[in-house]
Amino acid sequence: MISFTLNDKTIKVDADPSMPLLWALRDLLDMTGTKFGCGIAQCGACTVHLDGSPIRSCVMPLSAIAGKNVTTIEGLPSDASHPIQQAWIDHNVPQCGYCQSGQIMSAVALLSDNPNPDDAAIDTAMQGNICRCGTYPRIKAAIKDAAKKQAANLDFSLAKNVGEEA
Incomplete structure (x- = not known):
């Protein structure tokens, strides 16, 4: 079980610690705003924030985000006010x-x-x-x-x- 904060909510994911964050977001947490592009951190389609810094979620293992803050596109204001x-x-x-x-x-x-x-x-x-x-x-x-x-x-x-x- 890996625990982290996702868009200001505490989340626990029961998955292989080597699973890329992207797949946990899309397949386990139904956060489909983050896209799969290349799978090798070269295109940027999967960019999310980890403790405020942009990262490529397609290569970030779940084990590396334990206890950290993740913000996805869904974490921005839903009224497009940013x-x-x-x-x-x-x-x-x-x-x-x-x-x-x-x-x-x-x-x-x-x-x-x-x-x-x-x-x-x-x-x-x-x-x-x-x-x-x-x-x-x-x-x-x-x-x-x-x-x-x-x-x-x-x-x-x-x-x-x-x-x-x-």
Whole structure:
């Protein structure tokens, strides 16, 4: 039995400790938003967060996540209110959509670590997330837009808090 936190809920999975996290998510926990792409951590379709960092769930054994926090695409707001989700909609990023959960999870991690990424930082963070439809320009534009909106919301929040303290 392997216990971990999945999208803020404690989960126990009775499975082979060598089973990849991806298969536990999809087959045992019915969390099908995370996709299988290549099975060798090269395409990024299976990207989830492990303790806040993006990982490829297709090669991560269950034994390695015991006691840790996993966030999948289902762990983001269901109303699409996260700045990345909204930017994806605003920029009409998905074409076929297959890679998008992995793309979004990598972008969320990027903005969490670097709220104002330049082109090089975006390229580095998104490297390894393959989009066969070639929506890379829209992905980059959406990340830049989300960073601006996130910064504007932070500035508003800070201004509001300063005003409340006075």
